Amino acid sequence: MVDGGLCYKPEQAIGIPIMEVNAALIEDSTNGRIVIDTSMSFLGILKENITLEALNGRIEKISGGEEAKKVKEILKSKKDPNVYTIAEIAIGLNPKAEIEGILAEDAGVLGTIMHFGIGNNVL
Numbered sequence: 869m870v871d872g873g874l875c876y877k878p879e880q881a882i883g884i885p886i887m888e889v890n891a892a893l894i895e896d897s898t899n900g901r902i903v904i905d906t907s908m909s910f911l912g913i914l915k916e917n918i919t920l921e922a923l924n925g926r927i928e929k930i931s932g933g934e935e936a937k938k939v940k941e942i943l944k945s946k947k948d949p950n951v952y953t954i955a956e957i958a959i960g961l962n963p964k965a966e967i968e969g970i971l972a973e974d975a976g977v978l979g980t981i982m983h984f985g986i987g988n989n990v991l
Contacts, residue, residue, distance in 0.1 A: 887965070887976030890958035890985075896925040898954040902984055910942055911935050912969030920954075920984075927952040927986065943986075956985030 902920040907913045918936045921929040930940050943951045960983070962976040975983055 887962050888958040888960050888983075890956050892956055893925070893954055895953055895955070898922045898925045902954075906967050906980070907969050907971070907974045908935070908939070909971045911938060913967065920986075922954050925954055927954065950988045951986060953987060954984060955987050958983050958985070 899922055902922065904914065904918040904920070908918065914935055916933045916935065918930065918932040918939060920927050921931075927943075930936050930943075958975065960975060960977040960980040963978045965973050965976040965978065967974050967977055974980075
């Protein structure tokens with residue numbers, strides 16, 4: 869799906885236009901290790917890597933330092949098992965964007981190999 873910058877429903881949210889190309893994943897299909905090494909929502913630019921280990925589309929383990937502990941706390945506080953779903957994969961397309969620790973820009977940086985979204989991917 870290419871984010872064209874248009875909302876069609878009340879309360880619908882979108883990213884900055886022409887920022888990324890993304891795809892919703894089949895919820896139970898992701899297996900492996902995701903290493904977050906630049907920035908993350910709610911945390912900004914990371915001081916150390918955070919590793920997510922996924923099994924059948926769900927985050928089963930979060931490891932790293934203090935920031936990884938914060939991620940665990942944030943997800944647990946939601947009291948919703950869907951927050952552990954690997955929901956999106958995307959690649960940044962914006963050649964003018966830079967890593968700033970602000971999700972709206974970081975997600976669109978050209979040359980970012982990819983980024984992942986977690987939670988519910990149903991619009």
